[in-house]
Amino acid sequence: MLKFTAEHEWLKLEGDVATVGITSHAAEQLGDLVFVELPEVGAELTKDGNAATVESVKAASDVYSPLDGEVTEVNQAIVDDPSLVNSDPQAAGWFFKLKLKNVADIDSLMDEAAYKDLIG
Amino acid sequence: MDDQSVLKTTPLHALHVSLGAKMVPFAGYDMPVQYPLGVMKEHLHTRNEAGLFDVSHMGQVIVKAKSGLYADAALALEKLVPVDILALKEGRQRYGFFTDENGGILDDLMITNRGDHLLVVVNAACKDQDVAHMKANLSGCDVTLLEDRALIALQGPRAEAVLAELWAGVSAMKFMDVVEVPLHDVPCIISRSGYSGEDGFEISVPEAHAVEVANALLEHPDCEAIGLGARDSLRLEAGLCLYGNDIDTTTSPIEASLEWALQKARKAGGDREGGFPGADRILGELASGTTRRRVGLKPEGKAPVRSHAKLYADAEGKTELGEVTSGTFGPTIEGPVAMGYLPVSHTAAGTTVYAEVRGKYLAMTVATLPFITPTYKR
Numbered sequence: 469m470l471k472f473t474a475e476h477e478w479l480k481l482e483g484d485v486a487t488v489g490i491t492s493h494a495a496e497q498l499g500d501l502v503f504v505e506l507p508e509v510g511a512e513l514t515k516d517g518n519a520a521t522v523e524s525v526k527a528a529s530d531v532y533s534p535l536d537g538e539v540t541e542v543n544q545a546i547v548d549d550p551s552l553v554n555s556d557p558q559a560a561g562w563f564f565k566l567k568l569k570n571v572a573d574i575d576s577l578m579d580e581a582a583y584k585d586l587i588g
Numbered sequence: 589m590d591d592q593s594v595l596k597t598t599p600l601h602a603l604h605v606s607l608g609a610k611m612v613p614f615a616g617y618d619m620p621v622q623y624p625l626g627v628m629k630e631h632l633h634t635r636n637e638a639g640l641f642d643v644s645h646m647g648q649v650i651v652k653a654k655s656g657l658y659a660d661a662a663l664a665l666e667k668l669v670p671v672d673i674l675a676l677k678e679g680r681q682r683y684g685f686f687t688d689e690n691g692g693i694l695d696d697l698m699i700t701n702r703g704d705h706l707l708v709v710v711n712a713a714c715k716d717q718d719v720a721h722m723k724a725n726l727s728g729c730d731v732t733l734l735e736d737r738a739l740i741a742l743q744g745p746r747a748e749a750v751l752a753e754l755w756a757g758v759s760a761m762k763f764m765d766v767v768e769v770p771l772h773d774v775p776c777i778i779s780r781s782g783y784s785g786e787d788g789f790e791i792s793v794p795e796a797h798a799v800e801v802a803n804a805l806l807e808h809p810d811c812e813a814i815g816l817g818a819r820d821s822l823r824l825e826a827g828l829c830l831y832g833n834d835i836d837t838t839t840s841p842i843e844a845s846l847e848w849a850l851q852k853a854r855k856a857g858g859d860r861e862g863g864f865p866g867a868d869r870i871l872g873e874l875a876s877g878t879t880r881r882r883v884g885l886k887p888e889g890k891a892p893v894r895s896h897a898k899l900y901a902d903a904e905g906k907t908e909l910g911e912v913t914s915g916t917f918g919p920t921i922e923g924p925v926a927m928g929y930l931p932v933s934h935t936a937a938g939t940t941v942y943a944e945v946r947g948k949y950l951a952m953t954v955a956t957l958p959f960i961t962p963t964y965k966r
Contacts, residue, residue, distance in 0.1 A: 499817075500628035502917035503891050503924075505946075521946065523892050525627040525917045526817050 471574055472583035473534045475516075478558055484571045485540060487562050490522070490531060493587045495557040499524040501550035506542040506564055513537055513566065515573075520563055522553065535573050537566035598644035599738045599798040607813050614816055615712035617645040622815040630818035631919040634784055635960075638744040639814035640805050643783075647715030648734040648792055651726060652705035661706050664726040665699070670841065670864045672851035676701045681764045681779050683849050685841060686721060691866030691873075692837035693844065694721065696829065700766045700779065707766075707777065709739070709790075711831045738798035743788030743822070745963060746810040751778075751789055754804055758789075763964040771801050783819065785826025785962045824925055825918045827884060827957030833895055834882060834913040834927055840866070842873035843929065845882045845957075850874070880910060881935045884955035885926040887943070891950060892917045892924040897943040899928055905949055909934055909941060918959060925959050926952065 469481040476494035479486040495501075503523040513519050513533035520531040542564045546552050553561040568574065578586065595618040604611065609620035620642065622630060633639055653660030662673040671684035678701050686694035695714040700707040710718040715733065722731040742751060751758045754771045758778075761767065766779040774797040782788035793801045805811050820830070829835045835844045853859045856871050864870075887893050893915045901907040915926030926943075934941055937956050942949040 499622065500626050502628075505891065523917065525631070525821050525919065526621070528892070528894065 469574070470580055471577035472580065473577055474586060475532050475534070477531065477534050479534055479566075479574065479577065481568075481571070481574055484568050486535070486537070486566045486568055486574065488519075488534060488564055488566055489562040490553065490557055491583070492557050495554050495561070498522060498529060499526065501553050504546045504550045504553065504563075506547060507539045509539050509542060511539045513539060522550070531563065533566070534577065535566065536569040538569075539564050540567050541565040596645075598642055599795040600642040600644060600740075600802055603799050603802055604642065604813070609813070609815060612816070615645055617712065619645060620813070620815040622817045623813050625812060627815070627817035627821065628919050630812065630814045631821050633812050634744045634814055634818060634822055635786060635920050636745065637810040637812070638742060638746040638750045638788075638808070639784070639818070640802060640811055641741040641743065641814050641819055642738070642802075643741050643790065644738040644798070645712035646739055647710040647712065647718060648737050648739060649708040649710060649715075649719060649722065650705055650730075650732045650734060651708055651722060652730050652732075654728050654730065656704055658701060658704055658706075661726075661729055662701070664729050665706060665708075665722075666854070666860060667863060668721065668725055668865065669697075669699070670850050670854050670867065670870060671699065672853040672860075673699055673701075673706070674860070675851070675853060678703050679766050681766050681781055685835070685846070685849070686718065687841065687864055687866040687870065688837055689865050690837070691840040691869030693831070693835045693839055693841060694718070694837060696831050696835060698779070698781065702766070702777075713832060736795045738793045738795050740791045740793060740798070740802055740805070741782050741788065742791065742805060742811070743782045743784040743814075744786045747786070747788040748965075750805055750808040750811045753808055754801075761965075763787075763966045772797070772804055774801060776801065780965065783826075783828055784822040785828070785958055785960050786822075787963045787965045821916050821918055824914050824916055824927065825920055825959045826962060827927070827959065829882075829927075830914055839882070839929070840870055840873055840878065842870060843878045843880055843882065847874060877932065880929045880931050882913070882927060882929055883935050884957040884959060885912065885915075885928050885941070885943075885952045886955040886959070887915075887924040887926065888951040888953060890923065891945060893926050893943045893945055893950060893952060897945055899930060899952070900942045900944065900949060901934065903942045903949045903951070905942070905944055912943060921959050927957070930954065
């Protein structure tokens with residue numbers, strides 16, 4: 469199941485673990501990324517709380533946690549090479565995996581069609 | 589009324605939009621921050637080939653003495669800047685700044701001897717204030733803001749070759765030379781200078797012909813349009829100050845490490861010693877030093893350290909030293925670069941200080957400016 473947030477994140481749910489990244493639209497808007505800071509494995513994130521930071525040449529931007537949960541894995545590859553987020557944001561450029569506190573919460577997020585309507 | 593409707597535009601605005609630029613408000617103008625190439629590639633293209641920048645938002649000002657004599661205009665302007673303008677030769681340009689009574693910096697500017705008058709280029713955000721300042725203080729001079737000229741910067745190692753397509757004589761120009769020549773039969777004022785650390789030119793063009801000249805330059809395969817984003821990372825790698833960030837009324841030229849811009853004639857013992865606002869402080873600091881100085885800062889990690897990050901002597905944030913004034917990622921350096929002010933006890937190259945970023949204390953090393961090796965054609 470693929471879901472989206474108004475903060476331009478995507479979530480791909482497998483069991484009770486969601487892989488989280490930023491959308492192609494967000495990556496394009498941010499421009500060339502030069503730095504990524506990810507949460508620690510084991511960190512408890514709350515919906516809309518700070519989860520990660522990305523920086524382009526111009527500015528730093530926060531990435532928020534789409535739902536409540538615990539970080540089970542992070543993508544070191546994007547820390548080593550932030551340009552991966554620009555080149556493949558919705559696959560190889562994933563950010564972290566989140567074990568959801570309440571799997572049902574994901575139903576409150578947008579599906580792909582609703583997200584596409586949002587970004588126009 | 590939304591903000592967009594009050595923004596001014598430059599004569600190249602429609603060209604930027606047609607090239608797919610992302611436009612942002614800057615100093616009251618709707619300006620291109622980047623084109624589809626993106627900040628990173630635009631920066632590298634300028635360092636490796638040639639970049640064209642619209643800097644028409646900057647103020648181009650004529651200062652002419654009512655006597656018609658260059659010396660009278662030069663001596664009048666010397667009352668506002670600590671720079672030797674009288675000895676500036678015809679067709680030559682130099683860097684300077686307006687100082688205030690406290691020895692702070694009101695704006696920085698480029699000053700050209702145009703024979704019987706001065707051409708002064710000032711920052712967009714300060715131009716109204718600068719013109720008022722000159723009108724109020726330059727007795728015996730007419731001060732005219734040129735509202736009908738665009739300013740196009742062409743920067744990079746291929747800039748000479750690009751401009752040579754329009755004017756073969758360009759190769760004879762040296763760094764800080766200024767000439768008036770026709771490009772496409774349009775009378776243009778060309779200086780060999782810029783704000784990128786590369787060889788390059790700034791071309792003042794009558795507004796009605798700005799698009800035509802810009803397009804003629806962009807036709808060259810080595811020339812790309814470059815936005816304000818890359819302009820900032822280029823100038824920061826080159827160690828050049830941005831007014832409002834690195835220098836302002838709270839910083840003196842000596843604190844800002846800009847003493848190289850003061851020539852002998854205006855310093856202690858010179859022919860025209862002092863005689864500019866804040867001279868007591870500025871000449872005093874030249875003689876006895878300052879408590880703080882602007883330095884280059886190289887973050888040891890990969891995280892950019894941005895302006896206003898606080899600097900500490902220790903990794904626990906106990907002893908505050910100063911602040912970062914500009915910071916970004918340097919695409920040529922392939923790492924973060926910054927500038928800031930530190931007490932003179934901490935300004936030796938190689939000194940480690942710590943910047944507070946998102947609650948962490950990141951090590952930075954005091955570095956010699958510029959971060960890149962400039963390629964000015966001296």
